Amino acid sequence: MTTAAATSAGAYASGSAARNVQPPWTRPDPQGNDAAPELHVYNSLTRTKVPFVPMKGKTVTWYNCGPTVYDASHMGHARNYVSQDIIRRLLRDYFGYDVILVQNVTDIDDKIIVRARQVHLLSELQKQHASGLTKELLEQVQEAWRVFFEKTLKRFAPPPAPQDNELGGAALIEAMWEEVSRLYKDEQWRRENTEKEPKLGMWFAALDSSRQAQVAAAMSLAATPTTEELSKQLIDASADVLSPWLDAAKGASVSDHSIFRSLAEYWEGRFYEDMTRLHVEKPTLVTRVTEYVPRIVDFVKRIVDNGYAYADSSPGEGKSNVWFDTRAFDGAPSKAANAAPEAKKHHYAKLAPWSKGDKALLEEGEGSLSTGASTVSGKRTPSDFALWKSSKPGEPAWPSPWGSGRPGWHIECSVMATEVLGTQIDIHSGGVDLMFPHHDNELAQSEAHSGCGQWINYFLHTGHLHIEGLKMSKSLKNFISIDEALEKYTPRRLRLAFLLQLWSSKMDFRESAMAEVKNAETTFNNFFATVRSHVREARSRGLAYSDGTAHFSQAEADLLTSLVAAQQNFRRAMCDSFDTPSGINILLELVSKANVYERSAKPQNFNVEILESVARWVSDVLLVFGLGEGPRREGQIGWGESPEPGAADGLHSSEDREEILMPYLKALSGFRDSIRKLAREDAPSAELLKLADQLRDVDMVDLGVAMEDTESGQAMLKLVPAAQLQATRAEKEQAAKDKVARKAEAAEKAKAARIEKLQKGSIAPELLFRRSSGAPVEESEYAQFDDKGIPTHDKEGKELAKKRRKNLEKEHEKQIKLHEEYLAAKQAGEI
Incomplete structure (x- = not known):
């Protein structure tokens, strides 16, 4: 215990001082299944699962054998590169490592040389x-x-x-x-x-x-x-x-070098197109053999200088092959530090020592142009292999101390990997068919170059791919190109098929297994669709909505426990050398339990949040596996929509189809619900028309759809920015308000005018002329009146003219009507 800790503990124990310091903290001590598992990987160098310990903390250096680009990619390539892509994603996105992946392209090789020559000569024959x-x-x-x-x-x-x-x-x-x-x-x-x-x-x-x-x-x-x-x-x-x-x-x-390069360039482009369609991410760095030939020459020269390679007797004037000396290397001391005595020696064929004398594999490793008697006559032992080949007529050539020639097949990977990643690398991967002699030769020449005892710490080999129980072969008519596979299966289903097999085991690609894959995909799709529906419904009530009840009973507790257990079991499966078949089954079992809960829970007691948590975690894991379609969004439920092979559906390529369509579908569903309700109530047709206008003027406008009524009875549909339609709607609504206001103002004016007119009718007709306008009756401008109150003489006593008398009679008649209107309005309470 430190001095500060001791003082603190003592102060706590002193009684009164206990209120002034924090109490001691007990460090958690997970036991058994609760302890975090350690990542182990199957390492071909030990043929066992060993702890994964990168050399530089959370940074992982990884070299992957890339394609020899001379023909179309096939399902064997797909199995290899998709499986390695899955492991890369898990290391990076699940375990949190920073992965630097270097992958080569073999763009000069015996197969490429022969194929390029043949394509060129056929083309010349056509011409x-x-x-x-x-x-x-x-x-x-x-x-x-x-x-x-x-x-x-x-x-x-x-x-x-x-x-x-x-x-x-x-x-x-x-x-x-x-x-x-x-x-x-x-x-x-x-x-x-x-x-x-x-x-x-x-x-x-x-x-x-x-x-x-x-x-x-x-x-x-x-x-x-x-x-x-x-x-x-x-x-x-x-x-x-x-x-x-x-x-x-x-x-x-x-x-001509361009003849060989053009073929390689074409098929390399096709290869990466295929990888993109399979959702295989590009490597951190791509290296090509033709870009590294000068460095390969330097690399070989150092191996020769170290005493582990030799030039043979010249098969042609001024030219030699350079061979790796397996006998000189095997058992020679290495520079391995802090290692057991046996580990301080170099070993040839670390991966497959039992294959050292396999003549067929050794010849295959040298290539079809390098197995003739004249070519190998300079080898000291059958297991020696070419580091540098003297070029024969019809082969590309580069300058070297041993004459013009070209690199051997195995040396290219050693040079490119070492140049980029250094003299010791965490991971090297490739297909199991490359284990011997290619990878064993890589190990030997790399360790001979640097003197290190362990160039690669972890060798990951993906298993063979068989088709319906038989090794894939064009001659057996079970050779499937990636093009052909993608015509029949979606990239997601192919990746799921690979996930359901251990990456390091032989995989048998069967039609029956693809039916199982489709069932698993359907299970996930149905689950995500159900959860999204519940989440949308819950959010429509508001993010802070509560009915005052805690929706957490034994059913919710059981589902939450299942989620925690699935997360723990999934981590154990991934730590067990990326056991993806178990991982997928864990997800499916959790989805099954969530479905049982969703179907059995009563709507009033339903807990959407727990169901949503399950769906989000399952989604996250599937996306880590590289099974997502379209852009990934924060808090995504599901993995995007994967159309059937050949389906012309581009919605998933930019946005999730459901996110696009659901607002429209919800508007139509609400319209349908209202129609059904009115139909049950025998509502008049005007109510139905009102609903139709609501759909046109409100729901569709807010979704950016303009519906214009036409004389034909069919609406014309236009997609217009919602803001534009909303602005137009606002203008119409304001115009309608202005019209109502103007109408109200006019009504007020009319009312005022009427009242003013009615006020004129407040004077009884017989009193109309008995006063001047606005003057008391006694101040009338007339002196004599008839029995109706119509003036006959002016105030000076002069009889009125006939025409004037007639005008006054008309005014009197008009006043009679006005007075009647006045009395009626007064009685009605209008004034």
Whole structure:
């Protein structure tokens, strides 16, 4: 205990001083299942789950093997990169790590070289025959076809009959093809031989396609004028048999770097388009092999200087291959600090030591252009692998101390990862098929370069993908490109399918499993829609609304307990090497319990807040998994709307469809409710018209919809900014108010005028002329009157003129009427 703490504790214990200091605090001590779990990951370097401990606190350095860009991406790529994207999101968005992910693009490789040459040579052949189909072109295709047949299907043909042997040459090949074609129609023969050679179907399709095109071309040459389209049809149909034939004959003449780069650039673009559609986030940094060749040369030179690589005897003038010396490296001392004695030695094939002598894997790792006897003759041992390859004619080349050449496949990742992330990295990932020799060779050459004992701390390998129980293969017709998959399934469903499998395990992609995925998606969608409906209804009553009752009973307590338990269990699942299948099941079980509560709770006792809390947490987790559609909003309930494949629905791309439509639907629903109520009450049609006007002038205006009545009886609809329509409505309302005011003012004026007029009628007709206007009666301007009170003489006694007398009679008659109106108004209380 510190001095300050001791003084405080002593003061607290002294009695009277206890009121002046804080009491001691007891540190919580979680036990058992309540303790926070520690993240463990399955590490291929140990083949066990080990604690995850980044070297720099909360920063994680990660290198991921990217694509070799020479063809379309397939479902194997999708499984690999989506699974790694999920782990990246979990590390960053759930566990709170800062992840720096570097991913390479292999844009120069044996496969790219061969494919680029073939594409280029086919294009050149098309140009040569742009004027039309020729006999020369047909003969070239026929020759390529025969060579392809001899290399592939000839061995499946039965021994030729004696008479066929006499045919010789092309005729004999024709006869053997006819036999293979006949046998291929037999399902049992096809199945048995496909088991021996999986590429049988692919080879037969290529030969059959070209053969049919040749027959059509021969007929066209004999019967119709030649055209460019005819030559193009023949070349396109024969591309698979022409490509290797052209490459063997002319591949060595292709040397322009741009030919290789253009192919790689095209397929790299397609790859990232596919990743974007699958919602795979871009890496922090993308590196390309062709951008790092000078650094690769320096890297290899250091390995040579360290004694772990050697240049072979020159296979060509001034050129050498450089090989990694696995025997010199294996068991040599490393610079590993604070390690056990065995860890202070270098080890070759750390990931798969049992594969050191696997000739097939070793040859595959060197590439199709690097496995010939002349190429590998300089190797000291079979397990040695190429760091630098001398370039042959038809291959791109860069300068080096060993002559012009190009990098080996494995060295590229070591150089790019080390250059960006340093000599020790937290995570390296890739497909399990890269474990040996690629990743093992990476480890060896990187540790040979720097001398470190452990270049990578955690190796994460995603499992193989099988289709309906079989390894994915074009020849087995179960090869699915990402394009094809997205025509059938949404990105969300594909990601859900991957989430329902352990990332490190083999995955069997089955149609039946996708039905299960769709059911899970529907369960989440229905739950979110229900909760959003309840939340909207609650908010319509006001954020501070209360009915004075605490809606928390045993049902709410049970649901809250289920939420806490689900959160704890989910964290344990994610800490158990990202166990996403368990994580998804935990979410579905919680949703099921929430649905039971929602259906069983009485409306008057319903607690929306607890249900909303469940939905928000489930939403947050699904969004962390990368399952969201559209922009993410604060406090979002749900994961956005994912349209069916091919659906032309763009609402989800900018805003959540429900958020857009619900105000309109609510207005229409309210209108419908009012109509039904009036119908039950047999209300007059005027009341229905009043509702229609309310919808037009109030509800739709506030939603930015102008409804203009037309003579046809159908309203014209226009989408106009709500503020503009509201301003127009306000102007109309003000104009109506002004009209009422003017009418009221006019009425007041009319009333005043009438009262003024009625006041004139207050004088009895017989008294009208007995006084001057406004003067007492005795001051009348007349001296004599008749019996009606009409003057006959003026005040000087002079008799009035006849015309004047007549005018006075008219005034008297008018006064009679005014007086009658006055008396009637007075009686009515108007005045």
